[in-house]
Amino acid sequence: SQELEQSPQSLIVQEGKNLTINCTSSKTLYGLYWYKQKYGEGLIFLMMLQKGGEEKSHEKITAKLDEKKQQSSLHITASQPSHAGIYLCGAGIAGGTSYGKLTFGQGTILTVHP
Amino acid sequence: DTAVSQTPKYLVTQMGNDKSIKCEQNLGHDTMYWYKQDSKKFLKIMFSYNNKELIINETVPNRFSPKSPDKAHLNLHINSLELGDSAVYFCASIARQGLGEQYFGPGTRLTVT
Numbered sequence: 001s002q003e004l005e006q007s008p009q010s011l012i013v014q015e016g017k018n019l020t021i022n023c024t025s026s027k028t029l030y031g032l033y034w035y036k037q038k039y040g041e042g043l044i045f046l047m048m049l050q051k052g053g054e055e056k057s058h059e060k061i062t063a064k065l066d067e068k069k070q071q072s073s074l075h076i077t078a079s080q081p082s083h084a085g086i087y088l089c090g091a092g093i094a095g096g097t098s099y100g101k102l103t104f105g106q107g108t109i110l111t112v113h114p
Numbered sequence: 115d116t117a118v119s120q121t122p123k124y125l126v127t128q129m130g131n132d133k134s135i136k137c138e139q140n141l142g143h144d145t146m147y148w149y150k151q152d153s154k155k156f157l158k159i160m161f162s163y164n165n166k167e168l169i170i171n172e173t174v175p176n177r178f179s180p181k182s183p184d185k186a187h188l189n190l191h192i193n194s195l196e197l198g199d200s201a202v203y204f205c206a207s208i209a210r211q212g213l214g215e216q217y218f219g220p221g222t223r224l225t226v227t
Contacts, residue, residue, distance in 0.1 A: 033215070033216070037155075040223075041221070042220040043157075043204070045217070048214075086155055090216075101159060101162065101170055102159065103159075104158070106154065106155065107155040109155070
């Protein structure tokens with residue numbers, strides 16, 4: 001099993017709908033990152049969360065880290081075709097936080113139909 | 115100016131060949147990484163260098179050899195390429211050791227035939 005599990009693995013929504021992507025670990029997460037990747041391109045940094053209970057928003061995207069720092073969610077409000085892509089969560093996991101080593105989830109492929 | 119650049123962007127080669135991928139960052143960062151993203155989009159760390167010193171070496175076949183001539187460059191040389199090496203390889207950098215935003219390059223899509 002993966003150290004960082006993302007769900008769902010793929011998501012198809014109609015434009016204007018809200019959606020949530022989850023990222024879960026059985027271990028404590030030290031720094032939780034959300035990245036977006038468009039096909040054939042590199043990863044674009046979205047947000048970083050460090051403290052339990054922390055929540056950050058940017059435009060229509062909100063990310064939260066639970067109090068136990070083992071689960072994060074990424075919520076998109078009123079989705080648009082420009083939100084389509086692969087969303088990856090990455091985190092420093094207990095026992096592997098030195099030198100900025102990030103473990104990534106398997107990614108969530110988001111498709112937004114106009 | 116591109117923060118983290120990689121060359122080439124695409125690489126198609128035959129099994130058994132030796133190839134190199136280059137990475138450069140102009141952010142003044144101390145730490146650089148190589149990641150491999152497989153066909154299922156799973157991104158996994160391979161190596162990390164801090165100021166030209168190897169600090170992370172995950173379970174990677176020794177056919178893969180990273181080299182950092184200076185802290186702005188991290189190259190990846192692969193010997194005796196195999197079909198399973200086909201993937202997208204990403205370079206990334208971070209300002210200093212520890213946690214912080216990792217800046218990723220655009221990736222190199224390697225196809226071994």
